[in-house]
Amino acid sequence: MVEKLTPMSEDFNEWYTDIIQQAQLADYSPVKGTMVIRPYGYSIWENVQSYLDKKFKETGHQNAYFPLFIPNSFIQKEAEHVEGFSPELAMVTHAGGKELEEPLVVRPTSETIINHMFAKWIKSHRDLPMLINQWANVVRWEMRTRLFLRTSEFLWQEGHTAHATESEATEEALRMLDIYSEFAENAAAVSVVKGIKSANERFAGATRTYSIEAMMKDMKALQAGTSHELGQNFSKAFEIQFSDEENNLQHPYQTSWGVSTRLIGMIIMAHGDDKGLNLPPKLAPHQVVIIPITPNEDSKGLVLDTTKKIIAELGQSFRVYLDDRDNISPGFKFNEWELKGVPLRIEIGPRDVENKSVVFSRRDGIDGKFNINFDDISSKVSETLDNIQNNLLESSKNFRKENTVHVDSYEELISALNGDPGFVTCFWDENSDDEDKVKAETKATLRCYVLAEEKTDKAVNNENTQGKLAIFSKAY
Amino acid sequence: MVEKLTPMSEDFNEWYTDIIQQAQLADYSPVKGTMVIRPYGYSIWENVQSYLDKKFKETGHQNAYFPLFIPNSFIQKEAEHVEGFSPELAMVTHAGGKELEEPLVVRPTSETIINHMFAKWIKSHRDLPMLINQWANVVRWEMRTRLFLRTSEFLWQEGHTAHATESEATEEALRMLDIYSEFAENAAAVSVVKGIKSANERFAGATRTYSIEAMMKDMKALQAGTSHELGQNFSKAFEIQFSDEENNLQHPYQTSWGVSTRLIGMIIMAHGDDKGLNLPPKLAPHQVVIIPITPNEDSKGLVLDTTKKIIAELGQSFRVYLDDRDNISPGFKFNEWELKGVPLRIEIGPRDVENKSVVFSRRDGIDGKFNINFDDISSKVSETLDNIQNNLLESSKNFRKENTVHVDSYEELISALNGDPGFVTCFWDENSDDEDKVKAETKATLRCYVLAEEKTDKAVNNENTQGKLAIFSKAY
Numbered sequence: 001m002v003e004k005l006t007p008m009s010e011d012f013n014e015w016y017t018d019i020i021q022q023a024q025l026a027d028y029s030p031v032k033g034t035m036v037i038r039p040y041g042y043s044i045w046e047n048v049q050s051y052l053d054k055k056f057k058e059t060g061h062q063n064a065y066f067p068l069f070i071p072n073s074f075i076q077k078e079a080e081h082v083e084g085f086s087p088e089l090a091m092v093t094h095a096g097g098k099e100l101e102e103p104l105v106v107r108p109t110s111e112t113i114i115n116h117m118f119a120k121w122i123k124s125h126r127d128l129p130m131l132i133n134q135w136a137n138v139v140r141w142e143m144r145t146r147l148f149l150r151t152s153e154f155l156w157q158e159g160h161t162a163h164a165t166e167s168e169a170t171e172e173a174l175r176m177l178d179i180y181s182e183f184a185e186n187a188a189a190v191s192v193v194k195g196i197k198s199a200n201e202r203f204a205g206a207t208r209t210y211s212i213e214a215m216m217k218d219m220k221a222l223q224a225g226t227s228h229e230l231g232q233n234f235s236k237a238f239e240i241q242f243s244d245e246e247n248n249l250q251h252p253y254q255t256s257w258g259v260s261t262r263l264i265g266m267i268i269m270a271h272g273d274d275k276g277l278n279l280p281p282k283l284a285p286h287q288v289v290i291i292p293i294t295p296n297e298d299s300k301g302l303v304l305d306t307t308k309k310i311i312a313e314l315g316q317s318f319r320v321y322l323d324d325r326d327n328i329s330p331g332f333k334f335n336e337w338e339l340k341g342v343p344l345r346i347e348i349g350p351r352d353v354e355n356k357s358v359v360f361s362r363r364d365g366i367d368g369k370f371n372i373n374f375d376d377i378s379s380k381v382s383e384t385l386d387n388i389q390n391n392l393l394e395s396s397k398n399f400r401k402e403n404t405v406h407v408d409s410y411e412e413l414i415s416a417l418n419g420d421p422g423f424v425t426c427f428w429d430e431n432s433d434d435e436d437k438v439k440a441e442t443k444a445t446l447r448c449y450v451l452a453e454e455k456t457d458k459a460v461n462n463e464n465t466q467g468k469l470a471i472f473s474k475a476y
Numbered sequence: 477m478v479e480k481l482t483p484m485s486e487d488f489n490e491w492y493t494d495i496i497q498q499a500q501l502a503d504y505s506p507v508k509g510t511m512v513i514r515p516y517g518y519s520i521w522e523n524v525q526s527y528l529d530k531k532f533k534e535t536g537h538q539n540a541y542f543p544l545f546i547p548n549s550f551i552q553k554e555a556e557h558v559e560g561f562s563p564e565l566a567m568v569t570h571a572g573g574k575e576l577e578e579p580l581v582v583r584p585t586s587e588t589i590i591n592h593m594f595a596k597w598i599k600s601h602r603d604l605p606m607l608i609n610q611w612a613n614v615v616r617w618e619m620r621t622r623l624f625l626r627t628s629e630f631l632w633q634e635g636h637t638a639h640a641t642e643s644e645a646t647e648e649a650l651r652m653l654d655i656y657s658e659f660a661e662n663a664a665a666v667s668v669v670k671g672i673k674s675a676n677e678r679f680a681g682a683t684r685t686y687s688i689e690a691m692m693k694d695m696k697a698l699q700a701g702t703s704h705e706l707g708q709n710f711s712k713a714f715e716i717q718f719s720d721e722e723n724n725l726q727h728p729y730q731t732s733w734g735v736s737t738r739l740i741g742m743i744i745m746a747h748g749d750d751k752g753l754n755l756p757p758k759l760a761p762h763q764v765v766i767i768p769i770t771p772n773e774d775s776k777g778l779v780l781d782t783t784k785k786i787i788a789e790l791g792q793s794f795r796v797y798l799d800d801r802d803n804i805s806p807g808f809k810f811n812e813w814e815l816k817g818v819p820l821r822i823e824i825g826p827r828d829v830e831n832k833s834v835v836f837s838r839r840d841g842i843d844g845k846f847n848i849n850f851d852d853i854s855s856k857v858s859e860t861l862d863n864i865q866n867n868l869l870e871s872s873k874n875f876r877k878e879n880t881v882h883v884d885s886y887e888e889l890i891s892a893l894n895g896d897p898g899f900v901t902c903f904w905d906e907n908s909d910d911e912d913k914v915k916a917e918t919k920a921t922l923r924c925y926v927l928a929e930e931k932t933d934k935a936v937n938n939e940n941t942q943g944k945l946a947i948f949s950k951a952y
Binding site: 030031035036037039042043062063064065068070074086088093094096097103104106117132141152 | 503505506507510511512513514515518519521522538539540541542543544545546547550562563564565566567568569570571572573579580582589592593596597608612613615617618619628629631
């Protein structure tokens, strides 16, 4: 039974968790802070995986699998890394009925174990670049958790690469940022800003962290993917060396990059509305739901036969789901599939069969209900799904634009951020203390410096300096 | 550089680990008993996954993801289950810098956590059957480990289902056994026996355990997949109840079933030889390797151009790899790709270009080297890969037949098993003590009762009873 969804305007957080539970995307598990990803939610993740995995492979990366458990001493090897991750570690101390000599860390990320192996595998410049990706679960013991956005265990992919030169590593980190951004816009239909993080927000152990930042419908920022340049930090800590063409030993330059099941949270919060989920066709488990309307027994057989023929045709090219449950009213089904965010609904009743047409209804509400002739169904489904996909991206783009303001002074920055405006941009002179001050006064953080913007201007926090264009916002 | 492979006949175990290391399938990790699956090995696993995942979905199963950590109290709920798994558990006792109130078990299998959730999700007969699968890592703290076959952490899939009646659960368990058997024979090209386990070898908590058993080249048995009927053991322990059509509360009947990265070990040991791996085309990362032969600079461009054209054509339908490394001799490359088990090698040199033909060479050695005209390449690749696939299965089938003996008395059974014969079949009267005795005297175990064989006959361990046809063998 469909329960009442808390309206978004009333309580955004309640609305978010209501959708997840009612659309059966995920459920709370008995272990605090962890979640169960239910089939409908997992199917979105499978579509994310298959889209990204193809891009990774096209750009020369290979998948591999590294152990879940990491010796505690490994985590200690890179100074900033250990500082960043120690508070969140889960530790295995006993196994096989005995206490372990050295506790094992359940991986929070795999730089340490992977670079330990790289040290064994990388000997010569001919072994470079080494381009590895892993799809895996990781564990970070979070105090305040939220389904999909921040859970003690989550699923992700983590790319780890090694290169002969710094410029190749930079190129790689930016290439993967581009893949994430292309995915966000073209698959998830979420407009994102590509940026570089300030030192405060950098990954523990990185020399540069790039990210894509999206705006959710409550105007908060969501960091949707990150790509890091690690410099030689890990290759020195783990003694990875290769002999270059002149036979000199060198430490490679490295990158790592990842996206996680958090992306599902992004999709919910970027497109959803008071009716529920609103899925982009490219990632929707069902792109089309077909609901036969059978008000009387006489025509039921004819309607169901016709429906079957339509499904046989559409099933070739689209992910189609038939909802032929008995004893459930069409109205109830409409609500349920709107809640579940299926992009396109097709109804077919006795009158439609007579008229050799069906009724289309878009989840995004555009065009209301409209009739499509039998002969045109396939082409119209294709066209409509494309339109929905584009429309979602356009809406996301416009929403961010409408909720971004630019300020020219520090006072304006603070007052704008305290007014819940969405993104606030300004020219900023990198300064950790100033960032902390803004955070203390407004709860907002420096999300990123905008990569596309090369222009500099007088910094709001230091009028004697040229600042870079920065985005401040409250964030998930 | 290709090192010397220990000959199979000299030391089977050394041969096995040599192949894994030299073909870069996997590597030892710094945590005892765990392994790193390298890209070449992982790619085989991806092919296994994609083949099976399709079959699971075609039979109505949906993927989901359940937490890695299970409260210790959950494991205790099903009496036989806890007895079977407690010695192997890895425990998280500290997280986020604090000692946990209740230790968390790192999942050795997920019956307990999944059935806890099923109790929440299953209310009515309309919720049944519930057909869930999970691809995940699991941890079992093993004392004696071996790459792919027995590691402290491994990758697998675990199916978990709930049904209204016992007969539906039986049907499901057998359906999944059939899927495993179909995979083993048609994808992995390994002939298997479908059987049912004796009480001694049953899964902890199951009422019936079915398995597929394969014979490795050292004539030992390998259990390649299992499918369990759980009866109402877990549904009672976890209080899963549904109201049937008459509104009476009932406990569902359940199944679980799984295969793991152990399958890669099976593929190595069923097909490999003294040259290395010998991969079935359906699961090989590269089905075809193309090696241009460029003895002089004059013809090099022409050879490479022709090779590119051939790859463009073949790449449409096959997984093709081009080995155009410079400064490495063709002979070295031949050895390396034989070691890596690529089913078909194509050479193309200046004379071949002149003759508008290429040279085929099958990894299984059949037909030696033979010429194929340019025009026929695609169809001949297809035909040859099919032949290789069928030939591997035939060899596996014959090898098992040749190394299976039937005995009619207990004395013959013991003496046969002590003579390293492969599989020994006999009619057997279910009896745990007698099984233990055989194991003590021969190290062999009752692998399974053969499902296909309905005939009974005088039991070797009890001449007054009709026994079922059983297979005894040493096993991995």
